[in-house]
Amino acid sequence: xxxxxxxxxxxxxxxxxxxxxxxxxxxxxxxxxxxxxxxxxxxxxxxxxxxxxxxxxxxxxxxxxxxxxxxxxxxxxxxxxxxxxxxxxxxxxxxxxxxxxxxxxxxxxxxxxxxxxxxxxxxxxxxxxxxxxxxxxxxxxxxxxxxxxxxxxxxxxxxxxxxxxxxxxxxxxxxxxxxxxxxxxxxxxxxxxxxxxxxxxxxxxxxxxxxxxxxxxxxxxxxxxxxxxxxxxxxxxxxxxxxxxxxxxxxxxxxxxxxxxxxxxxxxxxxxxxx
Amino acid sequence: xxxxxxxxxxxxxxxxxxxxxxxxxxxxxxxxxxxxxxxxxxxxxxxxxxxxxxxxxxxxxxxxxxxxxxxxxxxxxxxxxxxxxxxxxxxxxxxxxxxxxxxxxxxxxxxxxxxxxxxxxxxxxxxxxxxxxxxxxxxxxxxxxxxxxxxxxxxxxxxxxxxxxxxxxxxxxxxxxxxxxxxxxxxxxxxxxxxxxxxxxxxxxxxxxxxxxxxxxxxxxxxxxxxxxxxxxxxxxxxxxxxxxxxxxxxxxxxxxxxxxxxxxxxxxxxxxxxxxxxxxxxxxxxxxxxxxxxxxxxxxxxxxxxxxxxxxxxxxxxxxxxxxxxxx
Numbered sequence: 321x322x323x324x325x326x327x328x329x330x331x332x333x334x335x336x337x338x339x340x341x342x343x344x345x346x347x348x349x350x351x352x353x354x355x356x357x358x359x360x361x362x363x364x365x366x367x368x369x370x371x372x373x374x375x376x377x378x379x380x381x382x383x384x385x386x387x388x389x390x391x392x393x394x395x396x397x398x399x400x401x402x403x404x405x406x407x408x409x410x411x412x413x414x415x416x417x418x419x420x421x422x423x424x425x426x427x428x429x430x431x432x433x434x435x436x437x438x439x440x441x442x443x444x445x446x447x448x449x450x451x452x453x454x455x456x457x458x459x460x461x462x463x464x465x466x467x468x469x470x471x472x473x474x475x476x477x478x479x480x481x482x483x484x485x486x487x488x489x490x491x492x493x494x495x496x497x498x499x500x501x502x503x504x505x506x507x508x509x510x511x512x513x514x515x516x517x518x519x520x521x522x523x524x525x526x527x528x529x530x531x532x533x534x535x536x537x538x539x540x541x542x543x544x545x546x547x548x549x550x551x552x553x554x555x556x557x558x559x560x561x562x563x564x565x566x567x568x569x570x571x572x573x574x575x576x577x578x579x580x581x582x583x584x585x586x587x588x589x590x591x592x593x594x595x
Numbered sequence: 596x597x598x599x600x601x602x603x604x605x606x607x608x609x610x611x612x613x614x615x616x617x618x619x620x621x622x623x624x625x626x627x628x629x630x631x632x633x634x635x636x637x638x639x640x641x642x643x644x645x646x647x648x649x650x651x652x653x654x655x656x657x658x659x660x661x662x663x664x665x666x667x668x669x670x671x672x673x674x675x676x677x678x679x680x681x682x683x684x685x686x687x688x689x690x691x692x693x694x695x696x697x698x699x700x701x702x703x704x705x706x707x708x709x710x711x712x713x714x715x716x717x718x719x720x721x722x723x724x725x726x727x728x729x730x731x732x733x734x735x736x737x738x739x740x741x742x743x744x745x746x747x748x749x750x751x752x753x754x755x756x757x758x759x760x761x762x763x764x765x766x767x768x769x770x771x772x773x774x775x776x777x778x779x780x781x782x783x784x785x786x787x788x789x790x791x792x793x794x795x796x797x798x799x800x801x802x803x804x805x806x807x808x809x810x811x812x813x814x815x816x817x818x819x820x821x822x823x824x825x826x827x828x829x830x831x832x833x834x835x836x837x838x839x840x841x842x843x844x845x846x847x848x849x850x851x852x853x854x855x856x857x858x859x860x861x862x863x864x865x866x867x868x869x870x871x872x873x874x875x876x877x878x879x880x881x882x883x884x885x886x887x888x889x890x891x892x893x894x895x896x897x898x899x900x901x902x903x904x905x906x907x908x909x910x911x912x913x914x915x916x917x918x919x920x921x922x923x924x
Contacts, residue, residue: 427627427907428900429862436634436896438884440641515753519866522755523881538759542870543775545759549767556759560752567751568744 337382344376348532356547377532389513392451400459408467422457430454443525507570620911690890710875717798728807733814749804758797847917854910858903
């Protein structure tokens, strides 16, 4: 996929999801016509089980999912960056303890963690908890490796020789050096957060009816897939396009930076790349 | 015994033997299983209300609740209850469902074959696709990024999206299979193969794309080996180079990726089984979560974690046996 097209999509998809409620031609929660109508004039994607306009629901259904996922990804990235800075800078026992803990947490699929968390927590909190548990360890390892190589560089040594304190060196010299890495890594955390959020939504622990929500639409409209395939295909396409555009942008930006692979996922330990 | 070529982050070069590596991997899996059981137990502890309130008739007196609590041992400290629960779990006593009063073990045994069929079928379908796609991406690595982009994008798709897309296509547009997979009770899942098509494909497709991404590295490495170039120069036909000089090097990574995928499949099965109404362990976990049937949730979650961890252990074992001293690709 060409770079300009990807850049346009990267802006257009979240913008559509955020502005969707105002772009929707009909009220996404009001029944308007016959249930399971195929595409007809006025309802370009037909209607769902209650006769609501699928096109309006798709337009309005991404905002909350994206908001939850962005929150979760930012939390995971923040925890991982702090841990990675600590492990990479301190080295020694702290480093070994942190990376060992991260390795342990990576062994379980995030979705399983999310389901365990969903026992006691509301769905949105469970998404955040699972994204942090499953994503922060990966961020930690990436940031830790980068910090270790930055630490050995001349300008950090120079700053230390000038007598600057560790905290200020970390904030003023090390953080800016790993900025690009952290940004790309945040993109990956967002992909995984979207996967977890949509999975929990499909399982019934996300948005509650009658709210328009891509994951909830998939859950509700599956039974009518034979009558109006668009009611299932449209939210699936919207959700799929969002994650794929994000993942490809991350890949492209990390390749342009000539960076090392951002998924340090060894084959034996799986980054739960799917919900 | 080779000192680790790619020393894992921060650890000292590993020079231990195969036996101790396996022992360490098993210890890690056990430790994780223990951690999962603690997490599951703690999560159920966080819930407002307890089993006594769930079991008592609505509007029960406080005295009645207290009596029930004492009877169920709910007044004991949390660690004691955890120990009792974990000990019972380890000896196979999984308790009884709060919803229908049946033994949890029966419910699990009833659902297990359906999920094993699903995961097994998905692995069978995914393995050749994984190999072919990984080969394609690995061979094309130098040329352009199109195959890698396809694998990255495909692996990023949430499983619900794949399931929804396939259902809309196969059952909506092409009308080949029914959109829901409600199995007839007391019949093996293989008795109605048309119901398995959608769930198996929904699980297999993302697994194949994800695994191919991991395999493509191994393919690219193998293709760069001198003996492959040598075999080509000697004029061996392409199929012979592929089958004799490349394929044997890919079997160990493929096994490893499949073993890891099996764990991911168990997690993804919760989504796919729920979407298609397929009666397996995943949908049992989800429905018991929704009805707060804690004994079933606890047993199913620990069982799922055990399956995931044994997949990882198998992958570790393959890695240790085929490449002693080296961890991970």
